[in-house]
Amino acid sequence: MEGECAVKNIKPANNELRRQAEAKLSERRKQTPPSSVTEAETRRLVHELEVHQIELEMQNEELMQSRAQVEAGLSQYMDLYDFAPIGYFTLARDGAIHQVNLAGAGLLGVARGELIKRRFDAFVNVKSRSVFNGFLEKAFGSRRKETCEVALQKDGAPTAWVHIAATCNEDGQRCLIAAMDISARKQAEEALRESEQRIKTFLDSTADMAFLKDDSYHHIVVNRALCKFYGKTESEIIGKTDFDLMSAEAAAECRKTDEQALRSNTLKITEETIGDRYYETMKFPVTITNGKRGIGAFIRDITERKRAEEWTGHLAAMVDLAPSAITVHDFAGKFLYTNQKNLDIHGYSREELMALNLSDFDVPSSAALIKERMNLIRDVGEASFEVEHYCKGGTTVPLELFVKPVDWYGKPALLSIGRDISERKRTEQQIRFQAHIIDNSPIIAAYHDKELNMVWANKAYQRATGLSLDEIRGKKCYQVWNLMKPCRDCPVITAIETGENAAHELTPDNQDHWPESQGSWLSQAVPVRDEQGAVIGCLEFAMDIAERKLVEKDLKQRENLLEKIFDVLPIGLWFADKDGKLLRGNPAGVQIWGAEPKVSPSEYGVFKARRLPSGKEIAPDDWALAHTIREGVTIVDELLEIDTFDGKKKVVLNSTAPVLDDECAIQGAIVVNMDMTERIQAQMALADSEKRYRLIVDTANEGIWSMDSEYRTTFVNKSMADMLGYEPGEMLGRRVDSFMFPEDLGDHFDKMAARALGQSASYERRFLHKDGDVLWTIVSASPLKDEQGNFVGSIAMLTDITERKQAEERLRLKNLVFDGSIAANSIADSAGVITETNAAFLKMWGHSGKDEVVGKPISYFLNDPGEAAALFTALHADGAWQGNYTAKKKDGSTFIAQSTATVLRDENGQVIGYQSSVVDITEHRRAEEALHEQELQYRILADSGLALVWTSGTDKLCNYFNQPWLKFTGRTLEQELGNGWNEGVHPEDLERCVQTYVTAFDKQESFDMVYRLRHAGGEYRWIRDLGTPNFNARGEFVGYIGHCFDITAQRAAEEEIHKLNEDLEQKIKLRTSELEESVSRLEEMNRVFVGRELKMIELKERIAELEENVKRTS
Known part of the structure; x- marks a missing residue:
């Protein structure tokens, strides 16, 4: 299109040039004096001019015809170029697009006008970008036709694959690229590969x-x-x-x-x-x-x-193989049935457990929850909840229970299916206490005054020395460790004397008076200053590094072991130095190549190989190792056919990776060779059997179900779809768990996790039919893996056992029950005298039987009769009471009871008695007190660190800043509390900073942000703030805790790098255009046309002048 515009602009340019030429000719004529020539000379000159004029007119006509043909051909070429089905691009050496047709713009999904001068590699998928850049470099360097296949990335669209062919023009400044969409072919190849893998795995599994x-x-x-x-x-x-x-x-x-x-x-x-x-x-x-x-x-x-x-009468025994604990009990808690899994969890024999009551297993803390769930069972018909049960040895186990009323041989009972969730609970506990790790840190900490006397030491320090805090306080640190004199290069003395941080290792190797029994320690000391900056003491932190010393020794042994492993690995390994010279190969690599050539890049020609499937010979400078050394790229699984040094041909997978130092400079490279000769031959044989395997799958009576690593359906046969009432196409893409019952998902995800670990399994599973019915199946499932052994999905064969399962279910429902209550419940009459209790009540108060309890007033079980009177007063006033009181056991000991009590009334509203549920919260109270003490220790340690630490409550307001923060900002704690810390944030950063904090807080998510904070010296310094939601020991959200670090130096370095990158970007931009050169050639042709026309005008005027002279002379 640009070419057409240029041609159309020629005619206006001709008119302008003609006008200027006529004006110049008129001026020249005024300056030229009239000539005196004879009539004969004039006629001869006129004749010659007329002949010359005719010749020029004929030449001008030919040129005009040629120009018309050129313009028509150019127009036709532009039509063919624009509407070609293949994308055409003209690229500069830096990859900038200078021309593109409509098909090319369609491939990139961008309007053609917006593509000009944009870099082509911006549209190439990141994984394919190195391939494309290497291809473009070869196209400009070789002047031959080059090809490659890369993936394109387009916003909101699937990845598209294109085949690219490129040819460089004669001047080497432009490259013509033809791109063809091969996405459909790529998808077909991938689908075929997945199909082959599914069929192979199915028949093998x-x-x-x-x-x-x-x-x-x-x-x-x-x-x-x-x-x-x-x-x-x-x-x-x-x-x-x-x-x-x-x-x-x-x-x-x-x-x-x-x-x-x-x-x-x-x-x-x-x-x-x-x-x-x-x-x-x-x-x-x-x-x-x-x-x-x-x-x-x-x-x-x-x-x-x-x-x-044949033995349906013994089906109940099969329940013992179930992975869940299954029990049946009546509403009084008497066990009617238990399976083996339940016995294993609780540690009892069948006879022992059947003699107990369900209440014997109930932990008091679960009483309120169990009561609530029992009410839910009565209202809804079933319930799921978590409780803790006592085991035989007195330990507890957390269970996830599903409880449902059933009919047990004509009597009402409860069926309970439980799952041991100990592992999950341990994980949750670990997460909850991560914020309190410092309380159990193995690092010992102590504070020394400026006279080197010890003032405070943490529990780790006390354990390390075997002394109490009172025994440590006032002594020198070397006296605490039973030494005769201070340690050489003692960091505590150095920190106090110099006012600088100090660190030193204390080991028997560098301290002549340090006994072996004291072990090895890394001691660090930080000076503590008063408000005037004077050193008043120091904090000492020490870490036991005895184990690290052993680890260093172990690492040396591991190095030797790795050396041996290198020699026995079945894959070929080669090491090259930073110049690309091969230094060494392991025995497997030598066996693959038949020799161990130690050559430099200039000698890579001794290796002979071809890339597959193209069969193209590899040039010495085109080896993957050469690219890795030059460019620092990692090349994975390059398929080659090699000629070994012992005269054989082999197929190998060749991979290379750079070895980098801490500054990412290339120090060498690793080459990995895997002999694939036998595997390639086997794959060719497997391809022939693929058709036969697919025929078997399509006609199988069993259901066959394949899914990817995200458990989305990738294939089902007709039998599987029929089982669930769907067409195969309706199931594709849906997650397998969308066909399941919610209560089965936990077990399903456990089995899927095992599948991802490479485990096959056979088990029973129920599915939800399209019409809402239940489909029971036997599932035989196996994992699917790719060529690298990575988990990519699963495949299963399913057999319909619905009818058999329905018969088993009718039998199982009569053999499984559940009952129990773990709350300490009691009922009293209108006079407050106990009339009924459960086993949990007896156990909590230490009584052996109900006869010791029934008939006694409620006040008998409270330590303070006044609390009992207040309880009854509140009950009569409000009809219910909830609170804590001190209870007295049979043996006289007390515990803190958390109770919920209600008034019982008859149909006329008259009080007929009272009901209460009690939980022992004594240990909970002690835990809260211990938590408060740990929080104080945490504050001390937080103030002694280098990080700026803050915390906030559930109202989003900050309620604590440690001493390093206050020292950094130069402000008081009162000034920073609440939203006061905002005053120190740079005005340009404040809105973004607050928004990041509020957004993360509302979602209870961690955040990582950077902003500028005013230093005590008045300048703003860059701070990196890492905020984490804070949970207490019960898992309740209590606010946020943040750790801040000064990153001003790092930020300055990043800005300098960014500036250098911008300068470099400006220097490498090149501005060239082939179309402008074409227009220049047309304009040159046009100047020839105009020059000829001007010459003809001049001749005509000269002839007219001569004719006028002739007339005057005659």
Whole structure:
């Protein structure tokens, strides 16, 4: 289009040039004096001029015709260029786009006008960018046609793959690129690879036997299970008939069913007996190749199912194999049934547990929750909740319970299904206490005054020395450690004398009076100053580094071990120095190449190889190692065919990676070679069997279900879709758990996690049918992995066992029950005298039986009768009471009870009694007091660190700043509290800073932000603020805690790097245009045209002048 505009602009340019030329000619004529020539000379000159004029006119006409042809050809070329189906681009050396057609703009998803001067690699996927840049460099360097395949990235659109061919122009400043969309081909290749993997995994993982026979009943395909059944290898079975593999009688029976399936042209399902085993056989006719018929079959060993059907009376025993704890109990807590898993969790034998009551397992702290859930069961019909149970040894175990009322042989009972969640609880506990790690830190800490006397030491210090704080206070630190004199280079003395931080290792190796029994320590000291800046003492932190010293020794031994591993690894490893010279290869690498050449990059030509599948020979400077040394790139899994030094050809995967130092400078490289020769040959053989495997899957009676690593459905066969009432297309892309019941998801995710670890499994699972019914299946599942062994999904075979499961469910519901209450509950009459209690009440107050409790007033069980009177007063006033009181046990000891009590009334509203539920919260109170003490210790340690620490409450207002913060800002704690800290934030950063904090706070998420904070010296310094939500020991959100670090120096360095990058960007921009050169050539042609026309005008005027002279002379 730019070319057309340039041509259209030529004519106006011609008119302007003609006007200027006529004006110049008129001026010249005024300056030229009239000539005196004879008439004969004039006529001759006129004749010559007229002839010359005609010649010029003819030449001008030819030039005009040529120009018209050029313009028509250019217009046609521009139409072909713009509407070509292939994307065409013209790129400069820096990759900037100078020309692009419509198809090219469509590939990049950007309007053509917006693409000019933009870099092409900005549209290339990050993973393909190095490939494209290398390709462009080769295209400009080689002047030959170069090709490559890269992935493009477009906003909001899937990744597109393109095949690119490039040719450099003659001057080497432009490169013409043709790009063709090959996304469909890439997708097809990926789908084929995934399909091959699914079929292969399916046949290798299924426990069922499968085979394919031709029309003469010879085996042509067998799976691993069938080989195992016959005790033969696959090659020993292929080509054989049943008469070659089993007894004549059994073979004849198999042949009979084979013939029936082949003749009937339908699926035949039969049961066969071989020896003492039962087998279910599904045989079906198949078309093999060229219209020939054959027989496919799946054979399943159903011996166990047969025996299970014969022994249905013993199905209850199968519950013992369930992964969950299952119990049945009546509403009084008497156990009616328990499975083995429940016995294992609680540590009892069956006889011991059946003699107990459910209340014997209830932990008092769960009483209120259990009461609430029991009410929910009565109202809704079922409930799920978490409780803690006592075990045999007195320990507790957390359980997740699902409770539902059932009918147990005509009597109401409760069914409980529980899962041990100890591991999950331990994880939750670890998370809750991360904020309090410092309270249990192994680092010892102490404070010394300026006279070196010890003032304070933490518990770790006291444990390390074996002394109490009173025994430590007032002594010198070397006296505490039973030494005769201070340590050499003592960091405490150095910090107090110099006023600077100091650190030193204290070990028997560098201290002549340090005994071996004291171990090895790294001691660090930080001076403490008063408000005037004078040193008044120091903080000492010491870490036991004895283990680290042992680790350093162990690391040396590990280095030696790694050296041995290097020599025995089955893959080839090579090391090169920073100049690219090969230094060493392991035995596997030498075996692959047949030699150990130690060559430099200039000698890489001794290696002969071709890249696959292109077969292109690799130049010495094009080896992956050469690119890694030059560019620092990592190249993974480059498939090569190599010529070894011992005269063989092999296929290897070649990978290289740079070795970098702390400044990311290249110090060398590692080359990894994996011999793939045998694997490639095996893959070619597997491709031939893919078609036969797919035929088996599509005609299988069992459901086959494949999913990716996110558990989204990638394939189901028709049988699987029919089981659930869907079409296969309706299931694709849906997560497997969307077909499940919510209560089964926990077990499902556990099994999926095991699958991701590479574990296969067979188990029962129920699914939700499209019409709402339940589908019970037996699932045989196996993981899917890619060529690198990474988990990419799972595949399973499912058998419909709904009818069998319904029969089992009816039996199981009569054998499983649940009952219990862990709250200490009691009922009293209108006079306040106890009439009924549960076992938890007796246990909590230490009584052996109800006869010791019933008949006594409620006040008998309270330590203070006044509290009992206040309780009854509140009950009569409000109808209910909730609070704490001090309870008195049978043995006279007391505990803190948390109670909820209500008044019981009859139909007329008269008080007939009282009901209460009690939980022992004594330990909870002690934990709160211990937590308060730990918080004080944390504040002390926080003030002694280098980080600026702050905390806030649930109202978002800051309620604490440590001493380093106050020292940094030069402000008091009162000035900073609440929102006072905002005054120190730079005005330009304040809004963003507050918004980041509020947004994270509302979501209870961690945040990481950078802002400028005013230093005590008056300047603003850059601060990195790391904020984390703070939870107490009960997991309740109590605010935020933040740690800030001064990053001013780091920020300045980053800004300097950014400035250098901007300067570099300006220096590398190049401005060139091929179309401008073309227009310049057309303008040059136009100047020729105009010059000729001007010359003709001048000649005409000269002729007219001569004619006028002739007339005057005549």
